[in-house]
Amino acid sequence: MFGRRTAEAPKPAESAAQKPKAAKPASPAPQPKPAQSAPQKAPQKAAAAVPPRVAAPAKAMEPIEVGGRSDEYFKTKTMIFNALIDTIDLSQLGQLDTESAAEEIRDIVNEIISIKNVQMSIAEQESLLQDICNDVLGYGPLEPLLARDDIADIMVNGSSRVFIEVGGKIQLTNVRFRDNAQLMNICQRIVSQVGRRVDEASPICDARLPDGSRVNVIAPPLAIDGAALTIRKFKKDKLRMQDLINFGSISPEGAKVLEIIGASRINTLISGGTGSGKTTLLNCMTGFIEHDERVITCEDAAELQLQQPHVVRLETRPPNLEGQGEVTMRDLVKNCLRMRPERIIVGEVRGPEAFDLLQAMNTGHDGSMGTLHANSPREGLQRVESMITMGGYNLPSKTIREMIVGSIDIVIQAARLRDGSRRITHITEVLGTEGDTIITQDLIVFEIDGEDEHGRIIGKHRATGIARPAFWDRAKYYGREAELAAALDAASE
Numbered sequence: 001m002f003g004r005r006t007a008e009a010p011k012p013a014e015s016a017a018q019k020p021k022a023a024k025p026a027s028p029a030p031q032p033k034p035a036q037s038a039p040q041k042a043p044q045k046a047a048a049a050v051p052p053r054v055a056a057p058a059k060a061m062e063p064i065e066v067g068g069r070s071d072e073y074f075k076t077k078t079m080i081f082n083a084l085i086d087t088i089d090l091s092q093l094g095q096l097d098t099e100s101a102a103e104e105i106r107d108i109v110n111e112i113i114s115i116k117n118v119q120m121s122i123a124e125q126e127s128l129l130q131d132i133c134n135d136v137l138g139y140g141p142l143e144p145l146l147a148r149d150d151i152a153d154i155m156v157n158g159s160s161r162v163f164i165e166v167g168g169k170i171q172l173t174n175v176r177f178r179d180n181a182q183l184m185n186i187c188q189r190i191v192s193q194v195g196r197r198v199d200e201a202s203p204i205c206d207a208r209l210p211d212g213s214r215v216n217v218i219a220p221p222l223a224i225d226g227a228a229l230t231i232r233k234f235k236k237d238k239l240r241m242q243d244l245i246n247f248g249s250i251s252p253e254g255a256k257v258l259e260i261i262g263a264s265r266i267n268t269l270i271s272g273g274t275g276s277g278k279t280t281l282l283n284c285m286t287g288f289i290e291h292d293e294r295v296i297t298c299e300d301a302a303e304l305q306l307q308q309p310h311v312v313r314l315e316t317r318p319p320n321l322e323g324q325g326e327v328t329m330r331d332l333v334k335n336c337l338r339m340r341p342e343r344i345i346v347g348e349v350r351g352p353e354a355f356d357l358l359q360a361m362n363t364g365h366d367g368s369m370g371t372l373h374a375n376s377p378r379e380g381l382q383r384v385e386s387m388i389t390m391g392g393y394n395l396p397s398k399t400i401r402e403m404i405v406g407s408i409d410i411v412i413q414a415a416r417l418r419d420g421s422r423r424i425t426h427i428t429e430v431l432g433t434e435g436d437t438i439i440t441q442d443l444i445v446f447e448i449d450g451e452d453e454h455g456r457i458i459g460k461h462r463a464t465g466i467a468r469p470a471f472w473d474r475a476k477y478y479g480r481e482a483e484l485a486a487a488l489d490a491a492s493e
């Protein structure tokens, strides 16, 4: 059947827009460009690529206030906290439920405040009580940051430097831990929830907060200036394609093309740098999957939120304290194939599972998707090749490339630009091979026209003039070819 790609699928007679497996692309100008060619000449449209990083003059970062805590406040809090620790029996406190423990702490802290005759306003006293409860029972100084939904990442570099990413920009905050011991304590509290331990003996650990946020801890002696804690906040309200359009991450026409790609079951790879919005985009793309399809997702930490009713979610597992019981992404993807999936979605492809995903894409699981770290569509395809090579498959590179070309139809590139904005910079087709080289063709690129007076990048998503993309026939099969033509036409203006 047309909707399922099989090895011996009959080639339609009129194959103008069909994906040529080892042939020249049929589409008219502009000429496709080789994916693995020798040094490229000037980039096709200079501005379309990820822009060069401008070396801004180094300037000291002023910490931004979170919760309006002053130096004086931190001193008072440390003094009261120490008095509290001297007073209470922590092991007894541990036997109480959270509410009673918080009540107990509040009573004692109020007593300490009056005995020591500390002068503070009611509001300050309330924040102090809250902060101390957070320190003893919760995630301490991280709590106010965790409570905010506008923060994308929290990055703690030792006890006194806490950075956050808001609106694509990284900012230093005035949040700090009492000392490195408190920071380690909180790291330990986070990872112990998933049955793990972080200390000198096992100083690297991945974990997840109860709200779904992704956590990585690397402790001393590997982290030289105190534990480094990185949290990718889980966004309760995931961004949707309409939000991406509103932010200018993609144009309405580009979004339409993406919708047709998702609905026509085109195998898609989403490529991008760290935090460029790959997972968010993947989540949006899954929104175009029909409700009657059986979808299986494989992730390291479940981030995707598919709305379809027929979804099986799988998650990898790190080894336990004895180094046993690990379940890798490759195990999951391989197992998926025995679960009768129609589409397989891999959160992040970073190792030998690339081979299994390509196999799946090639054997009737059309419309499978995955993300990977790379700075351009071409680099993305090269990474797939090197992941397969490094996975120990002894295949000639020509075979691997043919496999890539036979599996991946579209690469979507996400990027975080220097002004902090996240954009889809390329929608690129994988056409075929010419000799040893993979041929790709950009359909839509983000062209940078300049900057406004606030340093924000101005640009436009433009179609490159391809009227009939290689997936035209598939779009036609799903009855979407007229919309595709209209979207590409509108994007060319």
Ligand SMILES: Nc1ncnc2c1ncn2[C@@H]1O[C@H](COP(=O)(O)OP(=O)(O)OP(=O)(O)O)[C@@H](O)[C@H]1O
Pocket (backbone or CB within 6 Å): 151, 152, 153, 232, 235, 239, 244, 247, 249, 272, 273, 274, 275, 276, 277, 278, 279, 280, 281, 422, 423
């Ligand atoms: N187009 C966008 N506009 C604004 N914010 C975005 C956009 N896409 C993603 N974000 C936000 O950026 C943050 C990172 O997004 P996401 O997790 O999708 O990135 P990623 O590329 O998957 O990161 P990683 O490499 O760590 O897996 C999230 O907080 C997300 O809400």
Ligand SMILES: [Mg+2]
Pocket (backbone or CB within 6 Å): 278, 279, 280, 348
């Ligand atoms: Mg991601």
